[in-house]
Amino acid sequence: MSERTPAGPPSGEADKMALFCQECGHTSPMSGDWLVQEGTDGYRVVCPECGTAVVSQPVFGAFA
Ligand SMILES: [Zn+2]
Structure with a gap:
């Protein structure tokens, strides 16, 4: 049983995502x-460098 990976919350996937x-x-x-x-x-999601909206979709709804 020690090899079983516990199921993490969906938010763990978000940490792996990179926006460009x-x-x-x-x-x-x-x-x-x-x-x-x-x-x-x-x-x-707005870029802190130039202020461009990188993501204009309500993607955060999946994490609510
Ligand atoms: Zn930018």
């Missing part, structure tokens, strides 16, 4: 230094 800014090339994990803004249609 197409404007300035800034790359950071989703849990990194991105600016998260809450809008009327969900959340968006």
Whole structure:
């Protein structure tokens, strides 16, 4: 039983995801230094370097 890996929470997958800014090339994990803004249609991830919205979809809904 010692080889069995305990099932982790879905948030563990998010830590492995890296986001990439197409404007300035800034790359950071989703849990990194991105600016998260809450809008009327969900959340968006904004690049801290150039302010470009990297993710404009309410992807965080999967983690709620
Ligand atoms: Zn950028």
